[in-house]
Amino acid sequence: MTTHRKADPIDAALLKALIADPDATNIAVAESTGLARNTVRSRLARYAEEEALRSFERRIDPAFLGYPLSAYIVTKVTQRKLASVGKALGEIPEVLEVQGLSGVSDLLVHVVARDADDLYRIAGRILGTDGVKRTNTGLVMRELVSYRIAQLLNADDAKN
Amino acid sequence: MTTHRKADPIDAALLKALIADPDATNIAVAESTGLARNTVRSRLARYAEEEALRSFERRIDPAFLGYPLSAYIVTKVTQRKLASVGKALGEIPEVLEVQGLSGVSDLLVHVVARDADDLYRIAGRILGTDGVKRTNTGLVMRELVSYRIAQLLNADDAKN
DNA sequence: TAATCAAATGCGCATAATGCTCATATTATG
DNA sequence: CATAATATGAGCATTATGCGCATTTGATTA
Numbered sequence: 001m002t003t004h005r006k007a008d009p010i011d012a013a014l015l016k017a018l019i020a021d022p023d024a025t026n027i028a029v030a031e032s033t034g035l036a037r038n039t040v041r042s043r044l045a046r047y048a049e050e051e052a053l054r055s056f057e058r059r060i061d062p063a064f065l066g067y068p069l070s071a072y073i074v075t076k077v078t079q080r081k082l083a084s085v086g087k088a089l090g091e092i093p094e095v096l097e098v099q100g101l102s103g104v105s106d107l108l109v110h111v112v113a114r115d116a117d118d119l120y121r122i123a124g125r126i127l128g129t130d131g132v133k134r135t136n137t138g139l140v141m142r143e144l145v146s147y148r149i150a151q152l153l154n155a156d157d158a159k160n
Numbered sequence: 161m162t163t164h165r166k167a168d169p170i171d172a173a174l175l176k177a178l179i180a181d182p183d184a185t186n187i188a189v190a191e192s193t194g195l196a197r198n199t200v201r202s203r204l205a206r207y208a209e210e211e212a213l214r215s216f217e218r219r220i221d222p223a224f225l226g227y228p229l230s231a232y233i234v235t236k237v238t239q240r241k242l243a244s245v246g247k248a249l250g251e252i253p254e255v256l257e258v259q260g261l262s263g264v265s266d267l268l269v270h271v272v273a274r275d276a277d278d279l280y281r282i283a284g285r286i287l288g289t290d291g292v293k294r295t296n297t298g299l300v301m302r303e304l305v306s307y308r309i310a311q312l313l314n315a316d317d318a319k320n
Numbered sequence: 321t322a323a324t325c326a327a328a329t330g331c332g333c334a335t336a337a338t339g340c341t342c343a344t345a346t347t348a349t350g
Numbered sequence: 351c352a353t354a355a356t357a358t359g360a361g362c363a364t365t366a367t368g369c370g371c372a373t374t375t376g377a378t379t380a
Contacts (some may be wrong), residue, residue: 015220022216025337025367029369041339043356052224056182057309059219060175064212065312072261072268074234086304093312098305101232101298105226108232112312138261138268144246145258149217152225152253152272185338185366196329201368203327 011035011043012153019150022059067094067112069119070140071124075107081131088129092124105133171195171203172313179310182219227254227272230281230300233286235267241291248289254282265293 013033019026020032026044030037047053062070077085082105089098089109097110109126113119119139127135173193180192186204190197207213222230224307237245242265249258249269257270269286273279279299287295 019216019220022213027337029245037337038340038359039357047224050224052221053182053219054221055178055307057305059213059216060179060309060310061212061214062312064207064210065309067312070259072232072259082304090305095305095315097307098303099232099300100228100302100304102301103298104301106298107304108300110307138266139265140259140268141262141264142260143258144242144260144267145250145255145317147215147218147257147270149220149222149225149256152222152227154253178362187366197366198330199328 006154014040014043016150021106037077062112065112069113069115071111071113071119071123072138073109073111073137074138074141075109075124075126075132076134077107078114078131078133079105085129088131089126092122094118094124095126174200174203176310176313222256222272227274229273229275231271231273231279231283232298233269233271233283234296234298235269235286235292236294237267237283238266238291238293239265243289245289248291249286252282252285254278255286 011033014029014035017021017029017032021028024032026040027037029035031042033040035043049058062068085107086098086100086104089095092111094111094113095109096112099108099110101105101108111119111122111126113122119137123135123137126132163277171193174189174195177189177192181188184192186200187197189195190200193200195203222228235245242260244290246258246260249255249267252271254271254273255269256272259270260266261268271279271282271286273282279297283295283297286292
């Protein structure tokens, strides 16, 4: 796995171009980055192969699907039942994401809801799940910093 | 704002096709959904205009940028200093997202890091930020349910 | 029931992008 | 210096795009 050429495993300029315009054609990206068209093409193919790009689902705003409320539910779980809880949570449609945190029995459950009543119902269903000991719901009131990653493309070399 | 035709504001089939293949051409989407090409085109244009699709950044896996560690830092803040804390957090490159939770003085800070030492440094920097009273770092150990949204496209009608 | 209107459809066409191949150039690494 | 992975440049057949425009569909409303 030695790298030849300077070849960053991930090319910052290329990704920046795509961030600026997700629908840019390969040719447009090539022009804006100064790379050759075939280079853009082969790199994107490699990224796809390496799964450097996650699902398109991440780009869909839940609010536009009718789920304007977003909440994070910190969930304390009976350690033995971690797997079954994970499975049960996966069966709740409004659960977008569940991450196991350090502490072994803490889960961070990201949910969305149609309205306050809906959220109440969902939180109740989670708390009622066998193996769940305790939940703590934090409704997202506002985004102080909205999701971004572009800044990491600069700091890549300049260690901070 | 009356809707004519059946016209879902968001078309489930179209989005599903894009989830299945994010790089599908309009023509391919039209074929797989049974919609006309111009329909696909105009709908996608509308979604873009309505900002139903979020930044392309969401699709970039931080791990491929050299940040394999992900953590959520629950942060208790002096309420008066909420704005300045938000600004300060925004200046930390490894901070991907900051959300203000109900409770007014609770923030959920999503960070990534190159390694454990890096995370330690970042957590320290956040704790050292003026206005931050307390932090609680939860390192993501594994994903029990990885981000998904497709299931909401089905449950859209079938109230659960 | 008929008028109305937004969305959906179908067609055509000039322009642009794609997917591919192949030969060549470039550069980090050993 | 030799090597190997990447980048580049050119060409070409195929496909997609962007757009205009006329027509149809189906829900709303007078």
